[in-house]
Amino acid sequence: MLVSLELLNTTQKLADTGHHAAVARQLGARPVAELEQSPTLALLFGIAQARLGQHSAGKRWVGIGLEAARTRRDHALEARALNVSGAIALAEGRIDDAIGDLTRGLAEAETVGDRATVGRCSNNLGTIASLRGQYGRAIGSYTMALAAFQQVNHRVGVAEALHNLAITYRDQGDLAQALEHEERAAREAVAAGEVALEAKIRSGRAQIRLLSGDAEVAQREVQHALAQQHEIGDIVGEAESLRVLGNALAALGDNSEAEAMLYEVIGRATTVNRPLLVAQAERDLANLLHRLARDEHAATLAGRARKRFEFLGAIAEVHRLDELLTHLTAPV
Numbered sequence: 001m002l003v004s005l006e007l008l009n010t011t012q013k014l015a016d017t018g019h020h021a022a023v024a025r026q027l028g029a030r031p032v033a034e035l036e037q038s039p040t041l042a043l044l045f046g047i048a049q050a051r052l053g054q055h056s057a058g059k060r061w062v063g064i065g066l067e068a069a070r071t072r073r074d075h076a077l078e079a080r081a082l083n084v085s086g087a088i089a090l091a092e093g094r095i096d097d098a099i100g101d102l103t104r105g106l107a108e109a110e111t112v113g114d115r116a117t118v119g120r121c122s123n124n125l126g127t128i129a130s131l132r133g134q135y136g137r138a139i140g141s142y143t144m145a146l147a148a149f150q151q152v153n154h155r156v157g158v159a160e161a162l163h164n165l166a167i168t169y170r171d172q173g174d175l176a177q178a179l180e181h182e183e184r185a186a187r188e189a190v191a192a193g194e195v196a197l198e199a200k201i202r203s204g205r206a207q208i209r210l211l212s213g214d215a216e217v218a219q220r221e222v223q224h225a226l227a228q229q230h231e232i233g234d235i236v237g238e239a240e241s242l243r244v245l246g247n248a249l250a251a252l253g254d255n256s257e258a259e260a261m262l263y264e265v266i267g268r269a270t271t272v273n274r275p276l277l278v279a280q281a282e283r284d285l286a287n288l289l290h291r292l293a294r295d296e297h298a299a300t301l302a303g304r305a306r307k308r309f310e311f312l313g314a315i316a317e318v319h320r321l322d323e324l325l326t327h328l329t330a331p332v
Contacts, residue, residue, distance in 0.1 A: 007030075007041070008038075008040060008041065010026070011023055011026060011027065011041065011044050012040075012044065014026070015044050015047060015048065016156060016192075016194065017192075017193050017194055017195060017196075018194050018195045018196025018197060018232060018234065019195070019196075019232055019233075020047070020048040020051040020052055020196070020232075020233070020234065021048075021052060021232065021233030021234075022232075022233075023044060023045070023047075023048035024045070024048040024049060024052055027041060027044065027045040027048070028045075035061070035064075036064060036068075037068075038068075039064075039065045039066075039068035039069045039072065039074060039077050039081075040065070040077065042061050042062075042064040042065035042068060043061070043062060043065030043066075043069075043077065043080065043081050043084060045061045046058045046059070046060070046061030046062035046063075046064070046065060046084065047062070047084055049061060050062070050084070050087075050088050050091070051196075051234070051236060052233070052235060052236070052272075053235055053236050053271065053272025053273065053274075054272075055088060055091070055092060055272075055273050058088055059085070059088055062081055062084050062085050062088065063085070065077070065081050066078060066081035066082065066085065069081055075108055075111065075112045076109070076112050076114045076117070078108055079105045079106075079108035079109035079112065079114055079117045079121075080105070080109075080114070080117050080120075081105075082101045082102070082104050082105030082108065082121075083101070083102060083105040083106075083109075083117055083120045083121045083124065085101045085105075086098045086099070086100075086101030086102035086105060086121070086124055087102075087120075087124050089101060090102075090124060090127065090128060091273070091274060091276075092273055092275065093275035093276065093308075093311060093312050095128060095131075095312060095313055098124070098128060099125070099128060102121045102124050102125050102128075103121075103125070105117065105120075105121045106118060106121035106122065106125070109121060115148045115149070115151050115152045115154075116148070116149065116152055116154050116157060118144075118145075118148040119144075119145040119146075119148035119149040119154065119157045119161065120145070120157065122141045122142070122144045122145035122148065123141070123142065123145040123157070123160055123161055123164060125141045126138045126139075126140075126141030126142040126145065126164055126168075127164060128313075129141055130164070130167065130168045130171065131276070131312060131313065131314050132313045132314065132315060133314070133315050133316035135168055135171070135172055138164075138168045139165065139168055142161050142164050142165045142168065143161075143165075145157065145160075145161040145164075146158060146161040146162065146165070149161060155188045155189075155191055155192035155194075156188075156189070156192045156194045156197060158185075158188045159185045159186075159188035159189040159192060159194065159197055159201065160185075160197060162181045162182070162184045162185035162188065163181070163182065163185040163197070163200065163201050163204055165181045166178045166179070166180075166181035166182040166185060166204055166208070167204065169181060170204075170207065170208055170211065171316075175208055175211055175212055178208050179205065179208050182201055182204050182205045182208060183205075185201045185204075186198065186201045186202070186205070189201055195228055195231075195232050196228075196229070196232060196234045196237055198228065199224075199225040199226075199228035199229045199232075199234065199237055199241070200225070200237055200240070202221050202222065202224055202225035202228070203221075203222050203225040203237070203240060203241040203244050205221055206218040206219075206221035206222035206225065206241075206244050206245075206248065207244050207247075209221060210244070210247060210248055210251060215248050215251035215252045216252065218244070218248045218251075219245065219248040219249070219252065222241050222244045222245045222248060223245065225237075225241045226238060226241045226242070226245065229241060235268070235272060236272055236274065238268075239265055239268040239269050239272065239274065239277060240277060242261055242264060242265050242268070243261075243262065243265045243277065243280060243281050243284065245261060246258045246259075246261035246262040246265060246281075246284065247262075247284055249261065250284075250288050250291075255288065255292060258288060259285065259288060259289075262281050262284055262285040262288065263285070265277065265281040266278055266281045266282060266285070269281060275308050275311070275312065276308075276312060276314075278308060279304075279305045279308035279309050279312070279314075279317070280305075282301045282302070282304050282305035282308070283301075283302065283305040283309075283317070283321060285298075285301050286298045286299075286301040286302035286305060286321075286324065286328075287324070289301065290324065290327070290328060295328045298324075298328055299325060299328040299329055302321050302324050302325050302328060303325065305317075305321055306318055306321040306322070306325065309321065
């Protein structure tokens with residue numbers, strides 16, 4: 001059974017523009033044997049499943065693609081599959097597994113001169129460093145990713161690296177640098193036609209606006225992102241943006257709606273196995289309940305979030321939650 005070049009090109013184009021639900025539908029309708037004999041289609045199917053929160057199926061198909069690439073000695077595709085495997089492990093909170101896959105993928109990509117995959121692996125390793133509060137290392141990895149993507153004119157990769165740099169600057173409190181990088185990222189994502197990434201960047205800009213004290217602008221920005229994510233079936237992106245919207249609503253004084261939305265995020269993130277997002281939503285909800293003087297419930301949520309962040313190695317978040325828990329459990 002031969003795989004047509006047209007199918008490969010069509011599927012790759014859908015994947016490159018963030019239409020992962022469409023990729024899953026298209027490949028899910030093909031014979032299993034056809035996907036199993038094509039490492040590229042197996043990998044694209046795995047990526048789509050993982051982006052839709054179906055990690056079990058995603059890991060299976062990425063594994064099939066990885067083994068097929070190794071059998072065929074296709075080192076470039078093997079490097080790409082290792083990056084995807086590492087990205088899935090990162091999303092699931094299996095940080096050591098993620099580092100192992102990403103490091104091997106980076107070495108393989110550098111050996112074969114695959115600059116795009118060098119960029120992807122560096123991006124993901126930067127995310128781990130940023131999560132752990134190693135901001136200097138994160139910026140170094142993202143800068144390496146940015147250079148690699150620019151060398152091959154990979155606009156989606158450039159946008160992702162700029163967006164990740166924005167997050168790192170935001171987490172350090174440099175909101176001006178963060179906003180500048182998000183604006184550059186948005187231009188690249190729009191030019192590349194990558195709808196899912198464009199929406200993620202909008203959500204990122206909304207978080208910066210919120211931290212800058214402009215909750216109304218943040219609300220409008222993230223609602224736009226949510227509309228885009230709903231249209232393309234990006235359920236993980238929707239859950240992430242709903243957390244931002246919940247915080248914007250809380251800042252605007254709509255506490256009951258904010259509370260309900262953050263609980264919804266926890267449920268959605270649990271369903272699609274996103275432990276970092278669960279922890280972030282629990283932390284945000286704990287802060288909201290503390291402001292509403294519901295400290296006992298806030299302490300329970302803060303304790304859960306702390307355990308998740310500790311498991312992920314997010315030391316800075318653990319310290320912040322320790323401070324919150326001290327206030328919540330102090331004798332009156």
